[in-house]
Amino acid sequence: MLRFRGLFATGHSRRESDLAAELEAHLQMHIEDNLRAGMSEEEARRQAILRLGGIEQTKQAYHERATLPLLETFLHDLRFSVRQLAKNPGFAATAILTLALGICASVSIFAFVDAALVRPLPYPSPNTLVAVNESALNFPHGSLSWPDYVDWKRLNTSFRSLDVWGGSSSLIEMPAGVQPVPGLTVSAGFFRTLGVPPMLGRGFRDGEDAVGAPRNVVLSYSAWQSWFGGRRDIIGRSVTLSGVPHTIIGVMPRDFQFARRGRVDYWVTVQPDKGCAPRRICHFLDGMARLRDGVTLSSASANMKAIAAQLEKQYPASNRDQGASIRPLRESIVGDIRPVLLTLLCGAGLLLLIACVNVSSLLLLRSESRRREIAVRGALGASSARLARQFITEAFALIACATLLGLAAASLIMQLLLRLIPKDTLDNMPYLQGLTLNRHALAFTAAVALLALLLFSVTPMLRLLRVGAWFGRLLSLPIQPRTSLRDDLAEGTRGAGSTLWRHFGSNLVIVELAVAVVLLTGAGLLGRSFYRLLHVDLNFQPDHLAMLTVAASDAAYPKNTQSAALDRAVVDRMAVLPGVESAALTDLPVVTCNCNTDWIRVVGHPFHGEHNEVNDRTVSAGYFTTLHARLLRGRLFTAADDSTRPRVILINQAFAKSYFPGEDPIGKKIAAGDLDPKTVRTIVGVVDDVREGSLDSEIWPAEYTPFRQRPQNYFHVLVRTTQAPASILPAMAAALRRIDPGLGITDEITMEARIADSPSATMHRSSAWLVGGFAVLALLLSIIGLYGVIAYSVSQRTREIGVRMALGAQRATVYRLIFKEAAWLTLAGIVIGLACAVAAAGFMRSLLFGVHSWDIATLAAVAILLATAALSASWLPARRAASVNPVEALRAE
Numbered sequence: 001m002l003r004f005r006g007l008f009a010t011g012h013s014r015r016e017s018d019l020a021a022e023l024e025a026h027l028q029m030h031i032e033d034n035l036r037a038g039m040s041e042e043e044a045r046r047q048a049i050l051r052l053g054g055i056e057q058t059k060q061a062y063h064e065r066a067t068l069p070l071l072e073t074f075l076h077d078l079r080f081s082v083r084q085l086a087k088n089p090g091f092a093a094t095a096i097l098t099l100a101l102g103i104c105a106s107v108s109i110f111a112f113v114d115a116a117l118v119r120p121l122p123y124p125s126p127n128t129l130v131a132v133n134e135s136a137l138n139f140p141h142g143s144l145s146w147p148d149y150v151d152w153k154r155l156n157t158s159f160r161s162l163d164v165w166g167g168s169s170s171l172i173e174m175p176a177g178v179q180p181v182p183g184l185t186v187s188a189g190f191f192r193t194l195g196v197p198p199m200l201g202r203g204f205r206d207g208e209d210a211v212g213a214p215r216n217v218v219l220s221y222s223a224w225q226s227w228f229g230g231r232r233d234i235i236g237r238s239v240t241l242s243g244v245p246h247t248i249i250g251v252m253p254r255d256f257q258f259a260r261r262g263r264v265d266y267w268v269t270v271q272p273d274k275g276c277a278p279r280r281i282c283h284f285l286d287g288m289a290r291l292r293d294g295v296t297l298s299s300a301s302a303n304m305k306a307i308a309a310q311l312e313k314q315y316p317a318s319n320r321d322q323g324a325s326i327r328p329l330r331e332s333i334v335g336d337i338r339p340v341l342l343t344l345l346c347g348a349g350l351l352l353l354i355a356c357v358n359v360s361s362l363l364l365l366r367s368e369s370r371r372r373e374i375a376v377r378g379a380l381g382a383s384s385a386r387l388a389r390q391f392i393t394e395a396f397a398l399i400a401c402a403t404l405l406g407l408a409a410a411s412l413i414m415q416l417l418l419r420l421i422p423k424d425t426l427d428n429m430p431y432l433q434g435l436t437l438n439r440h441a442l443a444f445t446a447a448v449a450l451l452a453l454l455l456f457s458v459t460p461m462l463r464l465l466r467v468g469a470w471f472g473r474l475l476s477l478p479i480q481p482r483t484s485l486r487d488d489l490a491e492g493t494r495g496a497g498s499t500l501w502r503h504f505g506s507n508l509v510i511v512e513l514a515v516a517v518v519l520l521t522g523a524g525l526l527g528r529s530f531y532r533l534l535h536v537d538l539n540f541q542p543d544h545l546a547m548l549t550v551a552a553s554d555a556a557y558p559k560n561t562q563s564a565a566l567d568r569a570v571v572d573r574m575a576v577l578p579g580v581e582s583a584a585l586t587d588l589p590v591v592t593c594n595c596n597t598d599w600i601r602v603v604g605h606p607f608h609g610e611h612n613e614v615n616d617r618t619v620s621a622g623y624f625t626t627l628h629a630r631l632l633r634g635r636l637f638t639a640a641d642d643s644t645r646p647r648v649i650l651i652n653q654a655f656a657k658s659y660f661p662g663e664d665p666i667g668k669k670i671a672a673g674d675l676d677p678k679t680v681r682t683i684v685g686v687v688d689d690v691r692e693g694s695l696d697s698e699i700w701p702a703e704y705t706p707f708r709q710r711p712q713n714y715f716h717v718l719v720r721t722t723q724a725p726a727s728i729l730p731a732m733a734a735a736l737r738r739i740d741p742g743l744g745i746t747d748e749i750t751m752e753a754r755i756a757d758s759p760s761a762t763m764h765r766s767s768a769w770l771v772g773g774f775a776v777l778a779l780l781l782s783i784i785g786l787y788g789v790i791a792y793s794v795s796q797r798t799r800e801i802g803v804r805m806a807l808g809a810q811r812a813t814v815y816r817l818i819f820k821e822a823a824w825l826t827l828a829g830i831v832i833g834l835a836c837a838v839a840a841a842g843f844m845r846s847l848l849f850g851v852h853s854w855d856i857a858t859l860a861a862v863a864i865l866l867a868t869a870a871l872s873a874s875w876l877p878a879r880r881a882a883s884v885n886p887v888e889a890l891r892a893e
Contacts (some may be wrong), residue, residue, distance in 0.1 A: 122491035131332035132287030158300035170241035180744035199351030215473030243555025324650030395456035512782035517833020520773035532850030545751035546725035551744035563711035584623035594693035615702035633683030642708035655701035822874035
């Protein structure tokens with residue numbers, strides 16, 4: 001390689017010397033002709049050079065004919081650009097870091113957007129996969145019942161296949177003890193609809209989800225590895241799930257994930273005759289279908305709505321007001337996170353815009369200091385096209401450094417953001433697993449770099465080359481065409497730079513300030529929303545509460561009496577633990593969701609087939625005492641409210657207001673829509689509106705059933721402690737294992753931590769922090785930009801200020817002069833920014849909780865913050881201006 005370079009250098013030197021000799025020979029011939037014509041020696045040489053067209057120009061023309069001009073000039077310009085950056089480390093570091101910051105933010109967020117919203121689902125023909133759900137007044141995308149699914153599958157003409165799935169959990173014996181493992185209950189064609197066959201064995205066959213079908217199971221790759229060490233002879237072997245043997249028939253591929261769920265260890269088929277599956281009113285499944293060829297989403301939706309209307313007429317007691325919801329499977333996966341990601345991407349894009357504006361401002365300033373250099377190069381024969389290539393190469397070198405630095409930082413930031421997402425939330429986002437800088441992110445980065453290259457190349461051209469005149473007329477900017485070389489060589493940089501910067505540069509700063517206002521307003525609104533969310537009225541005391549989840553095997557506790565005995569033993573054992581004030585059980589924790597509902601009818605009230613849906617919870621005696629929730633009327637449950645006594649319920653205040661306005665609900669009865677005597681229950685008390693749903697959802701009417709009248713094998717244990725609640729969790733788990741080593745224990749957490757890590761809190765917190773971070777950086781960059789404008793303006797007006805002070809102007813007058821200039825820029829940026837912020841806030845209305853998009857307090861706070869920061873940034877230039885010595889200023893001029 002070194003030898004090749006040496007030969008190349010030798011050949012290049014030989015060509016250069018040959019060219020120089022030939023040019024010198026031609027030059028001497030012309031000089032001799034001119035001397036014979038009577039010219040002086042100096043004039044003869046000058047005329048000879050003019051006749052040749054210039055020595056350097058002739059050399060460059062020769063090079064462009066004899067070599068690859070673009071490649072050679074690019075390499076030459078690249079070396080020159082690197083030297084220029086090295087000679088100006090302050091400019092280079094500021095520009096590269098500023099641009100790298102914008103690239104880092106935008107690429108990091110784009111990677112999340114790409115994973116969730118852009119990248120296709122990892123299944124064959126993903127565009128034909130749709131989510132199929134029932135719709136009701138309170139549930140636009142609700143779950144299906146098994147009988148409705150069977151009818152929908154039989155009657156539809158839109159789907160090649162229609163299958164369902166539902167959550168499942170089982171207990172399995174592991175070396176560390178019994179552990180709950182997550183799974184899915186599916187219909188037989190589930191894997192065929194997705195189009196993903198097992199890597200080992202087979203999937204479910206038609207009929208394996210029928211009554212009396214054998215218990216088969218398909219394992220995930222990770223379960224196959226951890227449970228059986230990856231042995232390939234497990235097909236046909238048995239695994240016991242919650243005490244029930246299942247035959248292993250297949251293992252799914254390593255990278256297979258069903259995007260609607262997080263971690264899944266196994267798949268089993270639905271048992272249509274077990275639990276509540278036979279009842280049409282029991283909704284516990286979600287549908288998934290693949291469209292037939294040529295069938296559109298709208299036609300499939302019309303087909304399923306017609307079927308739903310037919311079933312509503314056929315089964316009015318269970319299907320009243322039940323419609324159908326058909327949407328792309330991807331939309332059902334990312335529906336909740338879409339507005340968050342798009343908001344963050346807009347925030348990152350605005351930050352990138354500010355970064356590009358700042359770098360453009362720096363390039364514009366730098367171009368003014370290079371006017372003489374460009375004029376000299378033009379005098380030596382460089383054409384406008386040649387100089388333009390130089391500017392493009394310099395921008396390329398700058399952007400290349402910033403891009404590499406930005407990509408490295410983005411890779412780290414992406415992993416940091418993933419760690420900030422709670423594990424439970426991340427488990428339900430399998431599309432984020434393995435998040436890296438893939439080809440989509442790199443293509444996005446290349447697009448950003450290309451746009452930046454265009455912007456950064458044009459910026460100096462607008463001022464220093466003739467092309468700037470056309471742009472100047474187009475944009476009404478004070479950009480004059482390049483005049484003669486003599487004018488350029490003689491012209492100083494001060495007056496022109498001041499005029500350009502005070503017009504164009506000031507406009508750029510206004511853009512920066514306006515964008516900063518938009519980001520600050522967004523961050524302020526999201527921050528206030530998050531604060532309101534965390535301070536929403538829960539109607540119970542979340543402090544000093546610890547909880548965990550218990551799963552007992554149906555095989556070990558097959559009867560209600562056995563389940564009830566376990567429930568009593570758990571409460572009794574928890575209550576005597578040191579530091580425990582009280583203990584209780586519930587089938588669903590507070591601050592979870594408005595789900596697990598019941599359709600009710602008030603006995604004795606007029607009924608016209610209304611769809612009355614309320615939250616349905618099963619709780620033990622002492623539950624509301626443990627929560628520190630208020631009893632408003634009547635009584636709470638007691639240990640005597642068991643299966644031998646008449647069925648009773650408690651209701652919340654929202655229930656009482658909705659169904660018993662103006663009357664006392666105590667003693668009233670409710671039942672199912674058909675008034676089945678087995679469903680009749682008597683109201684014995686009214687409690688406060690405990691927040692059962694998410695933090696940002698409304699309070700629903702709720703009914704509470706005694707645990708001893710409806711025993712459960714899967715429940716949550718809640719204790720109130722006199723000590724730090726986290727410290728009691730190990731003792732709780734140990735006490736439960738002493739009751740029964742076969743119990744599965746998971747989700748050990750304090751109530752405050754659970755609320756803080758809930759999906760709604762996580763979504764609002766992450767949005768507020770990230771947009772807030774963008775806003776802080778935007779504020780910093782915009783203030784630096786404003787400082788640069790004012791400082792440069794002061795440096796160009798030193799003589800003017802000196803004259804003013806020499807004529808008697810006071811320091812206060814000079815301060816006002818500088819602050820007035822800064823105030824006008826700041827005011828323009830704030831006014832434009834506030835108008836844009838109100839419009840932008842309307843697009844993120846779905847992320848706001850308890851605040852309006854035009855929240856006056858937030859807008860005022862942003863305006864005051866930006867005005868204070870802007871005037872603070874202007875203080876140093878103003879102080880420098882007020883300290884000018886008139887004599888020295890005039891002498892310097």
